[in-house]
Amino acid sequence: MSCSIRLSTSIASSHSRIFNKIPVHKHGIHVPNYVSIPRPITAHSKVLISENLKITAAGQVKPVPAGEIEVDKVTEAELKENGFRSTRRTKIVCTIGPRTCGFEELEALAVGGMNVARINMCHGTRAWHRAVIQRVKRLNEEKGFAVAVMMDTEGSGIHMGDLNGAESAKAEDGEMWTFTVREFDSPCPERTINVNYDGFAEDVKVGDELLVDGGMVRFVVVEIIGPDVICRCSDPGLLLPRANLTFWRNGSLVQERNAMLPTISSKDWLDIDFAIAEGVDFIAVSFVKSAEVIKHLKSYIAARSPDCQTAVIAKIESVDSLKNLEEIIKASDGAMVARGDLGAQIPLEHVPSVQENIVQLCRQLNKPAIVASQLVESMIEYPIPTRAEVADVSEAVAQQADALMLSGESAMGQYPEKALSVLRSVSLRIERSSREKKRGDSLELPTISFSLPASISEQLCNTAAKMANKLEVDALFVYTQTGQTASLLSRNRPDCPIFAFTPTASIRRRLNLQWGLIPFRLNFTDNMESNLNRTFSLLKARGMIKSGDLIIVVSDVLQSVQAISVP
Ligand SMILES: Nc1ncnc2c1ncn2[C@@H]1O[C@H](COP(=O)(O)OP(=O)(O)O)[C@@H](O)[C@H]1O
Ligand SMILES: C=C(OP(=O)(O)O)C(=O)O
16 A cells, blocks of 8 residues: 655645645555645745755765765665664764774774764873774765764863873772872872872862762872872772762862863863864763853854854763753753763762753753763673663663763773673663553653744654654654754654655764664755655665655655655
8 A cells, every 4th residue: 555645834835735746656545635834934945955055065075976875784784684663763872992993893883883983082192083083984984884973072070190001900998099190200100190180189188088980999088298199998999091080078079179170171172173173073071060161162163163063962970060951951962961970979879860850851952862871881891781780771771862872891891892782782672662661752842942944843743753653654754954853853752763864974973863863865855756756766776665664754845744655
Protein backbone atom coordinates (compact mmCIF):
# COMPACT_ATOMS: atom_id res chain seq x y z
CA MET A 1 0.00 0.00 0.00
CA SER A 2 1.25 3.43 -0.81
CA CYS A 3 -0.32 6.33 0.98
CA SER A 4 0.45 9.97 1.49
CA ILE A 5 -0.84 12.55 3.90
CA ARG A 6 0.52 16.06 3.87
CA LEU A 7 0.20 19.01 6.18
CA SER A 8 1.90 22.03 4.75
CA THR A 9 2.03 25.76 5.14
CA SER A 10 1.58 27.34 1.77
CA ILE A 11 3.88 29.69 -0.02
CA ALA A 12 1.27 30.49 -2.62
CA SER A 13 -1.77 31.71 -0.77
CA SER A 14 -2.75 33.20 2.54
CA HIS A 15 -3.87 29.78 3.69
CA SER A 16 -2.17 26.51 3.18
CA ARG A 17 -3.57 23.35 1.76
CA ILE A 18 -2.45 19.83 1.78
CA PHE A 19 -1.02 18.96 -1.58
CA ASN A 20 -3.14 16.43 -3.34
CA LYS A 21 -0.96 16.09 -6.37
CA ILE A 22 1.40 13.68 -4.70
CA PRO A 23 2.34 10.68 -6.76
CA VAL A 24 -0.30 7.97 -6.70
CA HIS A 25 1.60 4.79 -7.22
CA LYS A 26 0.54 1.90 -9.29
CA HIS A 27 -1.29 0.05 -6.56
CA GLY A 28 -1.36 2.94 -4.13
CA ILE A 29 -4.14 4.56 -2.21
CA HIS A 30 -3.89 8.28 -2.12
CA VAL A 31 -5.33 9.96 0.96
CA PRO A 32 -6.06 13.59 0.19
CA ASN A 33 -6.49 15.84 3.16
CA TYR A 34 -6.85 19.53 3.83
CA VAL A 35 -5.91 21.80 6.70
CA SER A 36 -5.80 25.54 7.00
CA ILE A 37 -2.90 27.16 8.77
CA PRO A 38 -2.14 30.93 8.82
CA ARG A 39 0.37 31.81 6.17
CA PRO A 40 3.97 31.96 7.36
CA ILE A 41 6.53 34.43 6.10
CA THR A 42 6.86 33.37 2.48
CA ALA A 43 10.44 34.48 1.92
CA HIS A 44 11.77 32.38 4.78
CA SER A 45 12.82 29.35 2.80
CA LYS A 46 14.24 31.38 -0.06
CA VAL A 47 16.49 33.37 2.27
CA LEU A 48 17.84 30.23 3.86
CA ILE A 49 18.54 28.61 0.55
CA SER A 50 20.46 31.55 -0.82
CA GLU A 51 22.45 31.79 2.44
CA ASN A 52 23.38 28.20 2.07
CA LEU A 53 24.49 28.62 -1.51
CA LYS A 54 26.59 31.59 -0.49
CA ILE A 55 28.34 29.56 2.19
CA THR A 56 28.97 26.82 -0.32
CA ALA A 57 30.23 29.22 -2.98
CA ALA A 58 32.61 30.78 -0.45
CA GLY A 59 34.26 27.39 -0.22
CA GLN A 60 33.51 26.85 3.46
CA VAL A 61 32.13 23.46 2.62
CA LYS A 62 32.70 21.27 -0.37
CA PRO A 63 29.39 20.72 -2.19
CA VAL A 64 28.14 17.14 -2.28
CA PRO A 65 28.37 16.05 -5.92
CA ALA A 66 24.94 16.32 -7.55
CA GLY A 67 22.89 13.21 -7.06
CA GLU A 68 24.95 11.96 -4.13
CA ILE A 69 24.28 11.52 -0.46
CA GLU A 70 26.90 11.48 2.27
CA VAL A 71 26.53 8.84 4.96
CA ASP A 72 29.04 6.68 6.78
CA LYS A 73 29.46 2.98 6.17
CA VAL A 74 28.51 2.07 9.75
CA THR A 75 25.06 3.70 9.52
CA GLU A 76 24.62 2.23 6.06
CA ALA A 77 25.42 -1.28 7.25
CA GLU A 78 23.26 -0.90 10.36
CA LEU A 79 20.25 0.22 8.31
CA LYS A 80 20.78 -2.48 5.70
CA GLU A 81 21.19 -5.31 8.14
CA ASN A 82 18.91 -4.45 11.01
CA GLY A 83 16.43 -1.88 9.74
CA PHE A 84 15.32 1.41 11.23
CA ARG A 85 14.25 0.27 14.68
CA SER A 86 17.69 -1.03 15.58
CA THR A 87 19.50 2.27 15.21
CA ARG A 88 20.95 3.73 18.38
CA ARG A 89 19.32 6.97 19.51
CA THR A 90 21.72 7.96 22.32
CA LYS A 91 24.92 9.53 21.04
CA ILE A 92 28.43 8.86 22.32
CA VAL A 93 31.23 11.35 22.98
CA CYS A 94 34.73 9.87 23.38
CA THR A 95 37.59 11.78 24.99
CA ILE A 96 40.69 11.32 22.87
CA GLY A 97 44.00 10.82 24.67
CA PRO A 98 47.26 8.94 24.24
CA ARG A 99 45.45 5.61 23.89
CA THR A 100 43.23 6.68 21.00
CA CYS A 101 44.95 9.55 19.17
CA GLY A 102 46.23 7.56 16.15
CA PHE A 103 44.28 7.38 12.89
CA GLU A 104 43.58 3.67 13.23
CA GLU A 105 42.39 4.00 16.82
CA LEU A 106 40.16 6.94 15.87
CA GLU A 107 38.73 4.92 13.01
CA ALA A 108 38.06 2.00 15.37
CA LEU A 109 36.15 4.37 17.66
CA ALA A 110 34.15 5.81 14.72
CA VAL A 111 33.31 2.30 13.56
CA GLY A 112 32.33 1.47 17.15
CA GLY A 113 29.85 4.35 17.24
CA MET A 114 31.73 7.47 18.39
CA ASN A 115 29.67 10.50 17.34
CA VAL A 116 31.83 13.22 18.85
CA ALA A 117 35.58 13.25 19.59
CA ARG A 118 36.43 15.39 22.62
CA ILE A 119 39.82 16.91 23.23
CA ASN A 120 40.57 18.32 26.66
CA MET A 121 42.90 21.34 26.62
CA CYS A 122 43.83 20.53 30.19
CA HIS A 123 46.18 17.94 28.73
CA GLY A 124 48.62 17.83 25.83
CA THR A 125 49.95 20.58 23.55
CA ARG A 126 48.12 22.48 20.83
CA ALA A 127 50.23 20.66 18.24
CA TRP A 128 49.03 17.33 19.67
CA HIS A 129 45.40 18.48 19.56
CA ARG A 130 45.77 19.85 16.03
CA ALA A 131 47.04 16.47 14.84
CA VAL A 132 44.01 14.76 16.41
CA ILE A 133 41.58 17.24 14.81
CA GLN A 134 43.21 16.70 11.43
CA ARG A 135 42.95 12.93 11.75
CA VAL A 136 39.25 13.21 12.58
CA LYS A 137 38.74 15.46 9.54
CA ARG A 138 40.56 12.95 7.36
CA LEU A 139 38.41 10.16 8.74
CA ASN A 140 35.27 12.12 7.86
CA GLU A 141 36.50 12.99 4.38
CA GLU A 142 37.82 9.56 3.47
CA LYS A 143 35.20 7.37 5.13
CA GLY A 144 32.06 9.53 5.06
CA PHE A 145 31.76 9.79 8.88
CA ALA A 146 30.32 12.90 10.49
CA VAL A 147 32.34 12.74 13.72
CA ALA A 148 32.17 16.17 15.35
CA VAL A 149 35.06 17.61 17.37
CA MET A 150 34.51 19.12 20.80
CA MET A 151 37.23 21.18 22.45
CA ASP A 152 36.97 21.39 26.23
CA THR A 153 38.59 24.41 27.89
CA GLU A 154 40.90 23.98 30.84
CA GLY A 155 38.97 26.56 32.89
CA SER A 156 39.91 27.99 36.23
CA GLY A 157 39.95 24.82 38.32
CA ILE A 158 42.94 23.93 40.49
CA HIS A 159 44.77 20.89 39.24
CA MET A 160 47.89 18.84 39.74
CA GLY A 161 50.89 18.70 37.42
CA ASP A 162 51.62 15.95 34.96
CA LEU A 163 53.28 13.37 37.28
CA ASN A 164 56.63 13.50 35.45
CA GLY A 165 55.02 11.98 32.38
CA ALA A 166 53.73 8.86 34.18
CA GLU A 167 50.24 7.59 33.23
CA SER A 168 49.25 7.42 36.89
CA ALA A 169 50.64 7.10 40.43
CA LYS A 170 49.27 5.09 43.33
CA ALA A 171 48.75 6.85 46.68
CA GLU A 172 48.53 4.38 49.57
CA ASP A 173 46.71 4.82 52.86
CA GLY A 174 48.76 6.83 55.40
CA GLU A 175 51.49 7.82 52.92
CA MET A 176 52.87 11.35 53.13
CA TRP A 177 52.76 13.40 49.90
CA THR A 178 53.85 16.97 49.20
CA PHE A 179 51.73 19.30 47.08
CA THR A 180 53.79 22.28 46.05
CA VAL A 181 53.75 25.41 43.91
CA ARG A 182 57.54 25.16 43.43
CA GLU A 183 58.76 24.72 39.88
CA PHE A 184 61.36 21.97 39.34
CA ASP A 185 63.94 22.04 36.52
CA SER A 186 64.26 18.28 36.75
CA PRO A 187 61.45 15.78 37.45
CA CYS A 188 59.58 16.31 40.75
CA PRO A 189 61.01 14.33 43.70
CA GLU A 190 59.19 11.16 44.69
CA ARG A 191 55.67 11.65 46.16
CA THR A 192 55.76 15.33 45.24
CA ILE A 193 53.08 16.90 43.10
CA ASN A 194 52.97 20.31 41.42
CA VAL A 195 49.85 22.44 41.78
CA ASN A 196 48.95 25.01 39.09
CA TYR A 197 47.71 27.70 41.51
CA ASP A 198 50.31 30.08 43.00
CA GLY A 199 48.24 30.98 46.07
CA PHE A 200 47.68 27.33 47.02
CA ALA A 201 50.02 27.15 50.04
CA GLU A 202 48.60 30.42 51.44
CA ASP A 203 44.96 29.41 51.00
CA VAL A 204 44.96 25.92 52.53
CA LYS A 205 45.08 25.36 56.29
CA VAL A 206 46.28 22.48 58.43
CA GLY A 207 43.32 20.09 58.85
CA ASP A 208 41.82 20.87 55.42
CA GLU A 209 40.86 17.91 53.25
CA LEU A 210 42.31 17.79 49.75
CA LEU A 211 40.13 15.88 47.25
CA VAL A 212 41.63 14.61 44.01
CA ASP A 213 39.08 14.21 41.18
CA GLY A 214 36.21 14.89 43.55
CA GLY A 215 37.29 12.30 46.12
CA MET A 216 38.82 9.48 44.08
CA VAL A 217 41.82 10.02 46.37
CA ARG A 218 41.73 12.04 49.57
CA PHE A 219 44.45 13.70 51.67
CA VAL A 220 44.52 15.63 54.95
CA VAL A 221 46.84 18.66 55.25
CA VAL A 222 49.20 18.06 58.17
CA GLU A 223 51.82 20.80 57.74
CA ILE A 224 52.58 23.81 55.57
CA ILE A 225 56.25 24.69 55.01
CA GLY A 226 56.57 27.72 52.74
CA PRO A 227 55.41 26.65 49.27
CA ASP A 228 55.07 22.98 50.33
CA VAL A 229 51.82 21.52 51.66
CA ILE A 230 52.49 18.21 53.40
CA CYS A 231 49.52 15.84 53.32
CA ARG A 232 48.67 12.38 54.60
CA CYS A 233 46.69 10.12 52.29
CA SER A 234 43.39 9.22 54.00
CA ASP A 235 41.59 7.55 51.06
CA PRO A 236 44.04 5.70 48.81
CA GLY A 237 43.69 5.48 45.05
CA LEU A 238 45.10 6.22 41.62
CA LEU A 239 46.35 9.75 40.90
CA LEU A 240 45.98 10.77 37.24
CA PRO A 241 48.03 13.52 35.56
CA ARG A 242 46.53 17.02 35.87
CA ALA A 243 43.73 15.72 38.06
CA ASN A 244 41.37 18.28 39.52
CA LEU A 245 41.86 19.37 43.16
CA THR A 246 39.36 20.84 45.62
CA PHE A 247 39.85 21.58 49.28
CA TRP A 248 37.28 21.33 52.02
CA ARG A 249 37.22 22.91 55.50
CA ASN A 250 34.85 21.81 58.27
CA GLY A 251 32.77 19.85 55.75
CA SER A 252 32.35 22.77 53.28
CA LEU A 253 33.97 23.38 49.95
CA VAL A 254 36.46 26.27 49.99
CA GLN A 255 35.67 28.20 46.86
CA GLU A 256 36.91 31.77 47.34
CA ARG A 257 39.63 31.13 44.82
CA ASN A 258 37.32 30.03 42.02
CA ALA A 259 34.97 32.95 42.64
CA MET A 260 37.77 35.44 41.95
CA LEU A 261 39.03 33.92 38.75
CA PRO A 262 37.51 34.46 35.30
CA THR A 263 35.67 31.44 33.87
CA ILE A 264 37.68 31.78 30.68
CA SER A 265 41.37 32.27 31.50
CA SER A 266 43.87 33.94 29.16
CA LYS A 267 45.12 30.47 28.20
CA ASP A 268 41.51 29.43 27.47
CA TRP A 269 41.11 32.43 25.10
CA LEU A 270 44.17 31.27 23.16
CA ASP A 271 42.70 27.77 23.04
CA ILE A 272 39.39 29.22 21.83
CA ASP A 273 41.20 31.07 19.01
CA PHE A 274 42.87 27.78 18.17
CA ALA A 275 39.49 25.99 18.14
CA ILE A 276 37.95 28.60 15.85
CA ALA A 277 40.94 28.44 13.50
CA GLU A 278 40.75 24.64 13.41
CA GLY A 279 36.98 24.73 12.77
CA VAL A 280 35.97 22.58 15.76
CA ASP A 281 32.24 21.97 16.09
CA PHE A 282 31.75 22.48 19.82
CA ILE A 283 33.57 24.41 22.52
CA ALA A 284 32.75 23.09 26.00
CA VAL A 285 33.32 25.78 28.63
CA SER A 286 34.54 24.58 32.03
CA PHE A 287 33.30 26.01 35.35
CA VAL A 288 30.60 28.24 33.87
CA LYS A 289 29.16 30.48 36.58
CA SER A 290 26.67 32.63 34.69
CA ALA A 291 24.96 33.06 31.32
CA GLU A 292 27.02 36.19 30.62
CA VAL A 293 30.21 34.28 29.93
CA ILE A 294 28.41 32.09 27.38
CA LYS A 295 26.84 35.11 25.66
CA HIS A 296 30.23 36.81 25.60
CA LEU A 297 31.91 33.78 24.05
CA LYS A 298 29.16 33.38 21.46
CA SER A 299 29.48 36.98 20.34
CA TYR A 300 33.28 36.60 20.26
CA ILE A 301 32.97 33.55 18.00
CA ALA A 302 30.49 35.38 15.75
CA ALA A 303 32.81 38.41 15.50
CA ARG A 304 35.96 36.36 14.90
CA SER A 305 34.44 34.19 12.27
CA PRO A 306 31.00 35.19 10.95
CA ASP A 307 30.61 31.90 9.03
CA CYS A 308 31.82 29.85 11.99
CA GLN A 309 29.32 27.24 13.11
CA THR A 310 31.07 26.48 16.42
CA ALA A 311 28.49 25.78 19.11
CA VAL A 312 29.04 26.48 22.80
CA ILE A 313 28.36 23.83 25.44
CA ALA A 314 28.14 24.87 29.10
CA LYS A 315 29.72 22.44 31.54
CA ILE A 316 27.59 22.27 34.65
CA GLU A 317 30.10 21.39 37.34
CA SER A 318 29.92 23.95 40.10
CA VAL A 319 27.56 25.27 42.75
CA ASP A 320 27.48 28.59 40.84
CA SER A 321 26.37 26.93 37.62
CA LEU A 322 23.47 25.28 39.47
CA LYS A 323 22.36 28.63 40.89
CA ASN A 324 21.98 30.06 37.38
CA LEU A 325 21.11 26.85 35.57
CA GLU A 326 18.17 27.90 33.41
CA GLU A 327 19.77 31.13 32.21
CA ILE A 328 23.02 29.32 31.42
CA ILE A 329 21.29 26.59 29.42
CA LYS A 330 19.15 29.12 27.54
CA ALA A 331 22.27 31.05 26.52
CA SER A 332 24.18 27.91 25.45
CA ASP A 333 23.86 25.49 22.55
CA GLY A 334 23.89 22.54 24.94
CA ALA A 335 25.03 21.46 28.38
CA MET A 336 27.27 18.82 29.89
CA VAL A 337 26.53 17.29 33.27
CA ALA A 338 30.20 17.17 34.28
CA ARG A 339 29.69 14.80 37.17
CA GLY A 340 33.38 14.57 38.06
CA ASP A 341 33.80 18.13 39.25
CA LEU A 342 30.14 18.49 40.18
CA GLY A 343 30.53 15.60 42.62
CA ALA A 344 33.43 17.47 44.20
CA GLN A 345 31.27 20.54 44.81
CA ILE A 346 27.94 19.14 45.95
CA PRO A 347 27.21 16.07 48.11
CA LEU A 348 27.52 12.95 45.98
CA GLU A 349 23.99 11.84 46.82
CA HIS A 350 22.67 14.99 45.12
CA VAL A 351 24.36 14.25 41.80
CA PRO A 352 21.76 11.79 40.37
CA SER A 353 18.78 14.13 40.88
CA VAL A 354 20.76 17.13 39.61
CA GLN A 355 21.62 15.08 36.51
CA GLU A 356 17.95 14.25 35.93
CA ASN A 357 16.92 17.90 36.33
CA ILE A 358 19.56 19.13 33.89
CA VAL A 359 18.68 16.49 31.28
CA GLN A 360 14.97 17.36 31.50
CA LEU A 361 15.55 21.10 31.45
CA CYS A 362 17.80 20.80 28.40
CA ARG A 363 15.14 18.88 26.55
CA GLN A 364 12.47 21.38 27.47
CA LEU A 365 14.68 24.21 26.23
CA ASN A 366 15.68 22.19 23.15
CA LYS A 367 19.40 22.00 23.94
CA PRO A 368 21.39 18.77 23.78
CA ALA A 369 22.44 17.29 27.15
CA ILE A 370 25.59 15.21 27.66
CA VAL A 371 25.99 13.01 30.72
CA ALA A 372 29.71 12.78 31.48
CA SER A 373 32.26 11.11 33.73
CA GLN A 374 32.82 7.76 35.35
CA LEU A 375 30.12 5.97 33.35
CA VAL A 376 32.32 2.89 33.04
CA GLU A 377 35.31 4.13 35.03
CA SER A 378 36.45 0.64 36.09
CA MET A 379 37.03 -0.14 32.40
CA ILE A 380 40.13 2.06 32.53
CA GLU A 381 41.67 -1.07 34.06
CA TYR A 382 39.26 -3.96 33.49
CA PRO A 383 37.63 -5.37 30.34
CA ILE A 384 34.11 -5.47 31.78
CA PRO A 385 32.18 -2.82 33.69
CA THR A 386 30.71 -3.26 37.14
CA ARG A 387 26.99 -3.98 37.42
CA ALA A 388 26.55 -0.62 39.12
CA GLU A 389 28.17 1.13 36.16
CA VAL A 390 25.81 -0.61 33.75
CA ALA A 391 22.90 0.57 35.92
CA ASP A 392 24.24 4.14 35.82
CA VAL A 393 24.55 4.08 32.01
CA SER A 394 21.03 2.60 31.80
CA GLU A 395 19.63 5.41 33.91
CA ALA A 396 21.17 8.12 31.70
CA VAL A 397 19.77 6.36 28.61
CA ALA A 398 16.34 5.98 30.21
CA GLN A 399 16.41 9.70 31.04
CA GLN A 400 16.85 10.17 27.28
CA ALA A 401 19.98 12.27 27.55
CA ASP A 402 21.25 13.19 24.09
CA ALA A 403 24.72 11.81 24.69
CA LEU A 404 26.92 9.81 27.03
CA MET A 405 30.60 10.67 27.40
CA LEU A 406 33.68 8.54 27.96
CA SER A 407 36.61 10.28 29.67
CA GLY A 408 39.64 8.32 30.91
CA GLU A 409 38.03 5.10 29.60
CA SER A 410 38.73 6.17 26.01
CA ALA A 411 41.58 8.66 26.59
CA MET A 412 44.03 6.50 28.51
CA GLY A 413 42.23 3.29 29.56
CA GLN A 414 43.20 -0.24 28.62
CA TYR A 415 39.93 -1.00 26.80
CA PRO A 416 38.61 2.03 24.91
CA GLU A 417 36.73 0.04 22.24
CA LYS A 418 35.18 -2.28 24.81
CA ALA A 419 34.05 0.70 26.90
CA LEU A 420 32.43 2.19 23.81
CA SER A 421 30.74 -1.07 22.98
CA VAL A 422 29.27 -1.26 26.50
CA LEU A 423 27.72 2.20 26.05
CA ARG A 424 26.42 1.16 22.65
CA SER A 425 24.86 -2.12 23.70
CA VAL A 426 23.35 -0.76 26.94
CA SER A 427 21.87 2.17 24.97
CA LEU A 428 20.27 -0.12 22.41
CA ARG A 429 18.81 -2.40 25.07
CA ILE A 430 17.42 0.35 27.28
CA GLU A 431 16.08 2.39 24.37
CA ARG A 432 14.15 -0.63 23.16
CA SER A 433 12.67 -1.38 26.56
CA SER A 434 11.82 2.33 27.08
CA ARG A 435 9.92 2.30 23.78
CA GLU A 436 8.09 -0.84 24.81
CA LYS A 437 7.19 0.67 28.20
CA LYS A 438 6.50 4.10 26.64
CA ARG A 439 8.89 5.68 29.15
CA GLY A 440 9.78 9.29 28.50
CA ASP A 441 6.35 10.25 27.22
CA SER A 442 5.41 12.15 30.36
CA LEU A 443 7.73 15.15 30.09
CA GLU A 444 5.81 18.32 29.36
CA LEU A 445 7.38 20.34 26.56
CA PRO A 446 6.63 24.05 26.92
CA THR A 447 6.35 26.28 23.84
CA ILE A 448 9.78 27.77 23.27
CA SER A 449 9.43 29.76 20.03
CA PHE A 450 8.68 33.46 19.89
CA SER A 451 8.22 34.35 16.21
CA LEU A 452 5.36 33.02 14.08
CA PRO A 453 7.54 31.02 11.63
CA ALA A 454 9.46 29.50 14.55
CA SER A 455 6.22 28.62 16.35
CA ILE A 456 4.87 26.99 13.20
CA SER A 457 8.03 24.89 12.89
CA GLU A 458 7.81 23.90 16.53
CA GLN A 459 4.16 22.88 16.28
CA LEU A 460 4.71 21.03 12.99
CA CYS A 461 7.52 19.04 14.62
CA ASN A 462 5.41 18.23 17.68
CA THR A 463 2.59 17.10 15.41
CA ALA A 464 4.90 15.11 13.16
CA ALA A 465 6.40 13.26 16.11
CA LYS A 466 2.95 12.43 17.49
CA MET A 467 1.81 11.25 14.07
CA ALA A 468 4.93 9.14 13.73
CA ASN A 469 4.19 7.37 17.00
CA LYS A 470 0.48 6.92 16.28
CA LEU A 471 1.05 5.62 12.76
CA GLU A 472 4.08 3.59 13.90
CA VAL A 473 6.02 4.83 10.90
CA ASP A 474 9.48 3.51 10.11
CA ALA A 475 11.29 6.84 10.12
CA LEU A 476 10.93 10.59 10.14
CA PHE A 477 12.72 12.40 7.32
CA VAL A 478 13.64 16.03 7.90
CA TYR A 479 15.08 18.42 5.31
CA THR A 480 16.85 21.08 7.30
CA GLN A 481 18.98 24.06 6.36
CA THR A 482 20.00 25.21 9.83
CA GLY A 483 19.43 22.02 11.81
CA GLN A 484 16.75 23.66 13.97
CA THR A 485 13.84 21.62 12.57
CA ALA A 486 15.78 18.39 13.11
CA SER A 487 16.51 19.48 16.63
CA LEU A 488 12.83 20.23 17.32
CA LEU A 489 11.92 16.75 16.14
CA SER A 490 14.60 15.15 18.30
CA ARG A 491 13.25 17.09 21.30
CA ASN A 492 10.03 15.05 20.98
CA ARG A 493 12.00 11.78 21.35
CA PRO A 494 9.80 9.94 18.82
CA ASP A 495 9.78 6.12 18.67
CA CYS A 496 11.32 5.99 15.19
CA PRO A 497 14.72 7.31 14.08
CA ILE A 498 15.01 10.69 12.39
CA PHE A 499 16.90 10.93 9.10
CA ALA A 500 18.16 14.52 8.94
CA PHE A 501 19.16 15.75 5.47
CA THR A 502 21.23 18.90 5.37
CA PRO A 503 23.42 20.40 2.65
CA THR A 504 26.09 21.66 5.07
CA ALA A 505 28.82 19.39 6.43
CA SER A 506 29.27 21.35 9.67
CA ILE A 507 25.54 21.17 10.44
CA ARG A 508 25.60 17.46 9.73
CA ARG A 509 28.38 17.07 12.31
CA ARG A 510 26.59 19.25 14.86
CA LEU A 511 23.42 17.19 14.55
CA ASN A 512 25.47 14.12 15.36
CA LEU A 513 25.35 15.08 19.05
CA GLN A 514 21.56 14.98 19.21
CA TRP A 515 19.31 12.16 20.29
CA GLY A 516 17.82 10.02 17.52
CA LEU A 517 19.19 12.02 14.57
CA ILE A 518 20.94 10.20 11.73
CA PRO A 519 22.52 13.07 9.81
CA PHE A 520 23.03 12.82 6.04
CA ARG A 521 24.58 15.41 3.78
CA LEU A 522 22.45 16.09 0.74
CA ASN A 523 21.94 19.08 -1.51
CA PHE A 524 18.28 19.88 -1.96
CA THR A 525 16.08 22.52 -3.51
CA ASP A 526 12.73 24.07 -2.53
CA ASN A 527 10.94 21.51 -4.69
CA MET A 528 10.06 18.92 -2.07
CA GLU A 529 8.55 16.56 -4.62
CA SER A 530 11.84 16.20 -6.41
CA ASN A 531 13.87 16.18 -3.15
CA LEU A 532 11.84 13.24 -1.94
CA ASN A 533 12.02 11.30 -5.17
CA ARG A 534 15.77 11.79 -5.33
CA THR A 535 16.27 10.80 -1.66
CA PHE A 536 14.14 7.68 -2.11
CA SER A 537 16.05 6.56 -5.15
CA LEU A 538 19.48 7.28 -3.55
CA LEU A 539 18.62 5.47 -0.32
CA LYS A 540 16.91 2.59 -2.10
CA ALA A 541 19.90 2.13 -4.39
CA ARG A 542 22.10 1.71 -1.29
CA GLY A 543 19.65 -0.63 0.41
CA MET A 544 18.90 1.75 3.28
CA ILE A 545 15.13 1.93 2.66
CA LYS A 546 12.74 -0.24 0.69
CA SER A 547 9.38 0.03 -1.02
CA GLY A 548 6.54 0.11 1.46
CA ASP A 549 8.49 1.75 4.33
CA LEU A 550 6.23 4.37 5.86
CA ILE A 551 7.91 7.73 6.34
CA ILE A 552 6.84 11.07 7.76
CA VAL A 553 8.56 13.96 6.03
CA VAL A 554 9.15 17.35 7.66
CA SER A 555 10.83 20.22 5.93
CA ASP A 556 11.98 23.69 6.88
CA VAL A 557 12.04 24.51 3.18
CA LEU A 558 8.26 24.69 2.93
CA GLN A 559 7.36 24.19 6.60
CA SER A 560 5.43 21.05 5.82
CA VAL A 561 4.65 17.62 7.23
CA GLN A 562 3.61 14.67 5.13
CA ALA A 563 3.27 10.94 5.56
CA ILE A 564 4.32 8.88 2.60
CA SER A 565 4.98 5.27 1.89
CA VAL A 566 8.17 4.69 -0.08
CA PRO A 567 7.20 3.90 -3.69
N1 LIG B 1 45.46 14.89 25.55
C1 LIG B 1 45.74 14.07 26.57
N2 LIG B 1 47.00 13.73 26.81
C2 LIG B 1 47.31 12.93 27.85
N3 LIG B 1 46.39 12.39 28.69
C3 LIG B 1 45.13 12.68 28.49
C4 LIG B 1 44.72 13.55 27.42
N4 LIG B 1 43.39 13.70 27.49
C5 LIG B 1 42.97 12.95 28.54
N5 LIG B 1 44.02 12.33 29.14
C6 LIG B 1 43.98 11.40 30.28
O1 LIG B 1 42.66 10.91 30.45
C7 LIG B 1 42.15 11.25 31.75
C8 LIG B 1 40.68 11.57 31.65
O2 LIG B 1 40.44 12.61 30.73
P1 LIG B 1 39.52 13.84 31.09
O3 LIG B 1 38.30 13.36 31.76
O4 LIG B 1 39.36 14.65 29.89
O5 LIG B 1 40.48 14.64 32.06
P2 LIG B 1 40.34 15.21 33.51
O6 LIG B 1 39.56 14.24 34.30
O7 LIG B 1 41.77 15.33 33.89
O8 LIG B 1 39.68 16.53 33.35
C9 LIG B 1 43.02 12.41 32.21
O9 LIG B 1 43.10 12.47 33.60
C10 LIG B 1 44.35 12.09 31.59
O10 LIG B 1 45.03 11.15 32.38
C1 LIG C 1 33.84 16.23 32.32
C2 LIG C 1 34.35 16.81 33.39
O1 LIG C 1 35.29 17.77 33.26
P1 LIG C 1 36.86 17.54 33.17
O2 LIG C 1 37.12 16.24 32.48
O3 LIG C 1 37.38 18.71 32.42
O4 LIG C 1 37.35 17.52 34.57
C3 LIG C 1 33.89 16.47 34.74
O5 LIG C 1 34.34 17.14 35.68
O6 LIG C 1 33.05 15.58 34.88
